[in-house]
Amino acid sequence: MPSYLITGASRGIGFALLDQLSENADNVVVTIVRNKAATDSKIAAELPGRKNIFVLQGDLTNVESIQNAFTETKKILGDSLDVLIANAGLISDYSAFLSLNELGKDPKALTADLTQLFQVNVVGNIHLFNTFLPLIKNGQAKKIVTISSGMSDEKLALEIGLFEGGPYSISKSAMNMVNAKFQAEFKDEGIIFMGVCPGSVDTGHYDHLSPEEMQRNMAIGGKFMTYAPDFKGFATPTDAARDVLDVVQKATMEANGGQLVSHFGNKKWI
Ligand SMILES: NC(=O)c1ccc[n+]([C@@H]2O[C@H](COP(=O)([O-])OP(=O)(O)OC[C@H]3O[C@@H](n4cnc5c(N)ncnc54)[C@H](OP(=O)(O)O)[C@@H]3O)[C@@H](O)[C@H]2O)c1
DSSP states (O other): OOEEEEEOTTSHHHHHHHHHHHTSTTOEEEEEESOHHHHHHHHHHHSTTOTTEEEEEOOTTOHHHHHHHHHHHHHHHTTOOSEEEEOOOOOOSSSTTSOHHHHTTSHHHHHHHHHHHHIIIIIIHHHHHHHHHHHHHTSSSOEEEEEOOGGGOHHHHHHHTOOSOHHHHHHHHHHHHHHHHHHHHHGGGTOEEEEEOOOSBOSSTTTTOOHHHHHHHHHHHHHHHHHOTTOOSOBOHHHHHHHHHHHHHHOOHHHHTTOEEOTTSSSOOO
16 A cells, blocks of 8 residues: 655645545555644534545654654554655745845844744754654665756746745755755665656745735736746646656656656746
8 A cells, every 4th residue: 555644735746646646545645734623523524535645743843742653643544654745835925026135124134034944844844754764774765756846946046036935045046955955865775766846836825915015916927927938827736746746656766866847747846
């Protein structure tokens, strides 16, 4: 029975991953979420009767909660896990549309934004990987996948003048190095550490923009259009999850070990 662990399946892309993986009754899917009760209710309402889903509580900023989730996971899966999908992440709405220089006008707020992003998107995932590695070592697929972002690609930032969203981009860039370091250490054991960007996906972050944010968002959209003139706007979480899982299934050590790829499986981000 292939086993998957997904962080952050309470909503967004994580919930779509949970839906698609648990559709196959042969899979066992464990998810770690901050609010277990709310996630249980959502699953009962939207995915009724899926006996192969197990919801555990855990917060990436609380190592002990991740270790407790590990103990609970072992009770469900035994000593092995095939694929870990580190999907949970913080998307900062505060800094999404501003440059680092503009954000610098409020140094305290910028420090808080950077620190929180680093704690969740980087430190939390490092603890997550270290905690679950013993199970992954015994798994068949041996894949640890980070849902990351093309925003972490400095070539893209330079190519289209994408100065916005620095703190989030920096946290995802750091994850590129985290994956490279883990890959360097565990390549010989056949464990693949890889990042996948799901594309540009509507998960509600643009639902309540101020007129100024809307204008800035359109400017970012214009930059994306210069990069990909065929860009048709946001994907749905369902489409993004399907693309991500396709890339993950096909992933090999040679092509993906320690690397970030897009939902197309290459370095074309949108
Ligand atoms: N949407 C996009 O266009 C896009 C593009 C590139 C990459 N990504 C990446 O894809 C992943 C999912 O994105 P999304 O759009 O689905 O995001 P989202 O709708 O904002 O959902 C984020 C998920 O992460 C969880 N989370 C946040 N902080 C956490 C913490 N401290 N501990 C545990 N869980 C935490 C949230 O849980 P709660 O429900 O408890 O808040 C939620 O389940 C993220 O890593 C994001 O960076 C998204």
